[in-house]
Amino acid sequence: MNIxxxxxxxxxxxxxxxxxxxxxxADLPSGYVKQLDQALGGTIEDLVxxxxxxxxxxxxxxxxxxxxxxxxxxxxxxxxxxxxxTEKVRxxxxxxxxxxxxxxxxxxxxxxxxEGCNVxxxxxxxxxxxxxxxxxxxxxxxxxxxxxxxxxxxxLVILVNKHENFxxxxxxxxxxxxxxxxxxxxxxxxxxxGNYCTPTILANxxxxxxxxxxxxxxxxxxxxxxxLKMGGLMGVSSGSREPPKLIVLEYRGGNTNEKPVVLVGKxxxxxxxxxxxxxxxxxxxxxxxxxGGTTVIGTMQAVADLKLPLNLVGIVPVxxxxxxxxxxxxGDVLTFYxxxxxxxxNTDAEGRLILADAIxxxxxxxxxxxxxxxxxxxxxxxxxxxxxxxxFSNNDELRDRIVRAGEYxxxxxxxxxxxxxxxxxxxxxVADIKNTGGRGGxxxxxxxxxxxxxxxxxxxxxxxxxxxxxxxxxxxxxxxPKGATGVGVRLLTQMLQNWKKLSSNS
Ligand code: BES
Ligand code: MN
Ligand code: ZN
Numbered sequence: 196m197n198i199x200x201x202x203x204x205x206x207x208x209x210x211x212x213x214x215x216x217x218x219x220x221a222d223l224p225s226g227y228v229k230q231l232d233q234a235l236g237g238t239i240e241d242l243v244x245x246x247x248x249x250x251x252x253x254x255x256x257x258x259x260x261x262x263x264x265x266x267x268x269x270x271x272x273x274x275x276x277x278x279x280x281t282e283k284v285r286x287x288x289x290x291x292x293x294x295x296x297x298x299x300x301x302x303x304x305x306x307x308x309x310e311g312c313n314v315x316x317x318x319x320x321x322x323x324x325x326x327x328x329x330x331x332x333x334x335x336x337x338x339x340x341x342x343x344x345x346x347x348x349x350x351l352v353i354l355v356n357k358h359e360n361f362x363x364x365x366x367x368x369x370x371x372x373x374x375x376x377x378x379x380x381x382x383x384x385x386x387x388x389g390n391y392c393t394p395t396i397l398a399n400x401x402x403x404x405x406x407x408x409x410x411x412x413x414x415x416x417x418x419x420x421x422x423l424k425m426g427g428l429m430g431v432s433s434g435s436r437e438p439p440k441l442i443v444l445e446y447r448g449g450n451t452n453e454k455p456v457v458l459v460g461k462x463x464x465x466x467x468x469x470x471x472x473x474x475x476x477x478x479x480x481x482x483x484x485x486x487g488g489t490t491v492i493g494t495m496q497a498v499a500d501l502k503l504p505l506n507l508v509g510i511v512p513v514x515x516x517x518x519x520x521x522x523x524x525x526g527d528v529l530t531f532y533x534x535x536x537x538x539x540x541n542t543d544a545e546g547r548l549i550l551a552d553a554i555x556x557x558x559x560x561x562x563x564x565x566x567x568x569x570x571x572x573x574x575x576x577x578x579x580x581x582x583x584x585x586x587f588s589n590n591d592e593l594r595d596r597i598v599r600a601g602e603y604x605x606x607x608x609x610x611x612x613x614x615x616x617x618x619x620x621x622x623x624x625v626a627d628i629k630n631t632g633g634r635g636g637x638x639x640x641x642x643x644x645x646x647x648x649x650x651x652x653x654x655x656x657x658x659x660x661x662x663x664x665x666x667x668x669x670x671x672x673x674x675x676p677k678g679a680t681g682v683g684v685r686l687l688t689q690m691l692q693n694w695k696k697l698s699s700n701s
Contacts, residue, residue, distance in 0.1 A: 196331065196349050198324055198372065200364035203306055203354035205230035208264025210352065212300050214291045215268060216308035217243060218276040219250040226356050227306050234263060239270065250274070252283060253290045253673075257298075269294055269303075279309050281322045282605045288326025289673030295348050296331060302350035307364070316360050317367045320353060324371035325685070327351055329674035332379060334386040370501060374688050377497030378681035380404065384489035385663065385679030389465030389482045394432075394513040397462060397485065398440040401492050401511070405444055408499040415441035425556070426529040427548035428512050430539070434469055434522030435515035441553065442488070444495045444509040448502055455506035456694065457562040458495070458687065459553045461546045461569035462488025462513040469518050469542030471525060483679060484546075486663035487568035488513060490683035497688045505694050510557050512549040516542070528626045532556055535647065538626040546571045547630060547644045554648045564593050564697060565654040567645065568683050574637025576661040581669040583607040584662045584682065587642035590653035592699045596690050597655055605672075606686040608657060617643045653697055659683060 205227050215228055223229060223240050232239040238258055242248040248256045252274035259267055271291050274283060287308065295303045305327075308319055331348055335341065355364045384392060384400065392400075398414045405412030417438035420428050425441070432439035442462075445455075462485035467473060473481070488511035495509040523529070527539045529548065532555040537548065546569045557565055575585040583601075586608040588594040594610065601608040620632030620640045628647055632640025642656050662682040665675055 196328060196351055198327070198351045198353065198368050200320070200353045200355055200361065200368060202361070203227040203356045205234065207234055210265060210302070210304040212267045212269065212295060212298065212303040213265060214271060214295070214303060214305040215239070216271050216273045216287055216306070217250045218273050218279070218309070221250075221276055227354060231268070235260065235268070242270070248272075253287055255290065255294055257294070267298065267300070273308055276312065279312055279314060281314060281318050281603065284308055284314070284319050284322035285326040285605060285674050286672060288323045289330030292327040292330045292348065293673060299346055301346045301348055303348070304352040304354055306354045307356070310356050310360065317363050320364050320367035321371040323353055324368055324375060326674050328375040329378060330676065332382060332676055334383065334678050373500035374497050374685060376500065377493040377688065378684045380496055381486070381489045381493030381681035381684050382679040384492065385483050385486045385681070387482070389515065392464055392482075392485070393437045394440045394464055394515065395437065397464060397488070397513050398442050401442045401444060404492060404496050408496050410495055410499050411445040411447070413443040415443065423532060423556075424530060425532045425552035427531050427552040428514060430523040430527065430529040431469070431516055431545040431548050432514035434519045435517040437464075437515050439512070439514040441556070442492070442509070442511040442513060444492070446495060446499050446507040448498070448504050449506040453506050454563045455508045455560050456564045456566070456691065457508040457510060457557040457560055458491045459510045459550060459557055459565065459567040460487035460489070460491030461485070461550055461571065462511050463545060463549070464513060464515050466516045466543070466545065467518060469516050469545065470522050471541045471543040472518060473543060480664065483664045484570050485513070486570050486659060486679060486682070489679075490568050490659070490681065490687070493681060493684045494687045497684060498691055501688070501692070503691055503694070505691065507691065508557065508560055508562070510553045512553040514549060516545045531648070533648075535628070536626040538623040538629040540629050540631040544630045544641070547641050550645055551648045554645065558650060558652065562652055564590075565649060565652050566597070566657065566687065567654070568657045568659055570660045570663050571658045572638045572641045572660055574641070575658040576666070578638055579609055579661055581661045581666045583609040585638050585658035586610045587613050587639070587646070587656040587658070588654060589613070589646065589649065590655070590697070590699065592697050593653045593655050597657075597686070600686050600690040604685040604689050606662070606682055611639050611642065613639065613642055613646060657683065
C-alpha cells in the first residue's frame with residue numbers, strides 16, 4: 196500500500212473516502228472535522244452531541260454524503276480520551292481499513308487519531324500504518340480463483356493538522372513501513388505449507404533477502420552441520436529426505452569491535468512429532484512450527500532497512516521433523532555442538548534440540564545478548580492461552596526491555612520462573628540431560644533445557660507457541676488476520692530501536 200501524509204485542510208472532492216476517529220464524550224475537534232462538518236451541514240455534530248453515535252472503541256458509522264464530491268465519511272470510535280493508547284490506534288486503524296476494503300474502495304484518507312493527546316505523535320502515526328497494513332494482509336498465493344470484483348486498498352493518506360508534525364509523520368511512515376515489510380516476510384514464510392517451504396527453500400529465501408537488504412548471509416549445509424558435530428540438528432533431520440540448514444544472517448550497523456546482539460529462531464518447516472508421532476487433529480498447523488525462525492528473518496530485514504546503529508546476528512536452524520527408516524528414536528543419545536549430550540525421551544521435543552546447537556553456535560560471536568524465539572511447547576499454550584508469549588530469562592535488565600517492548604507493541608510477554616529445581620526434572624540416567632521433563636511445568640523444563648547451553652550470556656527465551664498464528668482463543672484483533680501473526684518482529688524491532696549496552700552482565 197502506498198502511504199503518505201498531507202496537511203489536513205478540508206477541500207471537497209480531494210478524497211473519495213475519509214476516516215475520522217472520535218473520542219467518547221468529547222466535543223467535536225476544531226480544524227478539519229469542523230470544516231468537514233460544515234460542508235455536511237452539521238451531520239457529525241448532530242450524531243455526536245445527541246449521542247446517536249457514542250464513539251465507543253471501534254464502533255463505526257458510515258455517512259454517505261449528498262451534493263458533495265467527498266462520497267463517504269467513516270466515523271470510528273476511539274473510546275475514552277484518557278484511556279487512549281497505541282493498541283487502540285492499531286485496533287481502530289485496522290477496523291477502519293477492513294471497512295474500507297468492504298466498501299470496495301481502493302484509496303482513503305485518515306485524519307490522524309488523537310493529534311495533540313499525550314500519546315506521542317510518531318507512535319500514533321506508526322500504529323496507524325501497522326493497523327492498516329497488518330489488517331489488510333492476506334495470504335492467497337495458492338488460490339487459483341481470486342475475486343476480481345474486490346479491489347485492493349492500495350493508497351492511504353494520513354492527514355495531519357499541526358505543522359510541526361509534518362516531518363515526524365513522513366519519517367514515522369517510512370520507519371513503520373520497514374517494520375511492516377518485516378512482519379509480512381515473517382507471516383508469508385510461516386504461512387507457507389511444508390511442501391512449498393522446505394529447509395532448502397527457506398535458506399534460499401533468506402539468502403535472497405540478505406542480498407536485497409544488505410545483510411551478510413552464510414548457509415551451513417548438511418555436511419557443515421555434521422562436520423561441526425551439531426548432533427541435535429542432525430538427529431532431528433535424520434527422518435526427513437530434506438537436508439537441514441543453519442541460516443546465519445549478519446547485520447553490521449555498529450562499530451566493528453562492538454559485540455552483536457543475536458537472535459535465534461526455531462524453524463521446523465513441518466513437525467509431525469517424528470517417531471513419537473503427533474495426533475492427526477490440527478497437525479496441519481505444524482507448518483507454522485518455523486515461526487521463530489521466520490520472525491528472526493523478518494526482524495533482520497526490518498533492522499537492516501531501518502539502518503539501526505548496532506550489530507545483529509540472526510541464526511536459524513531449519514529442519515523437518517518426520518519419521519522414517521533413518522529417524523532418531525526415543526532412547527537415542529545425541530551430542531551437541533559443544534559436546535554436551537542428551538537422551539531423547541520424546542522425538543516430538545525436537546525444538547530444544549536444534550536450539551541447543553544454534554545457541555551454542557551463537558556463543559562463538561561472544562554476544563552482548565541472546566534472544567531466542569520458538570513455538571516450543573503446547574504447555575505454554577495451556578498456561579497462557581493465545582494472549583501472551585512465555586518469557587524465560589537469566590538477566591533482569593534484558594527481560595525488562597522485552598517486557599516493556601511487549602506492552603508497547605501489544606506483543607505481550609509473561610515471565611515464568613526458571614528456578615534450578617526445574618532442572619532436576621531433566622536429569623538423565625544415561626546422558627548429561629534428557630529432552631523432556633515429565634508432565635509438570637512443560638514450558639519451563641523446555642526452557643531449562645535450553646538454559647544449559649547459554650552459559651553466562653544475557654539471554655531471553657520466548658515461547659511463541661500460542662501467539663505465532665491465530666488460534667482458538669486469539670484475541671480477534673483487527674490487525675491479526677487468520678494464519679501467521681509474525682509475532683516478535685514488532686516486539687524485537689521496538690527493543691532494538693532503543694538498544695543500549697546492558698549495564699549488568701547476567
Ligand atoms: N512444535 C511443538 C509445540 C507446539 C504445540 C507449538 C502446539 C504450538 C502448538 C513442539 O515441538 C512439541 O511438539 N512439543 C511437545 C513437547 C513434549 C513432547 C515434551 C509438546 O508441547 O507437546
Ligand atoms: Mn514437536
Ligand atoms: Zn516443534
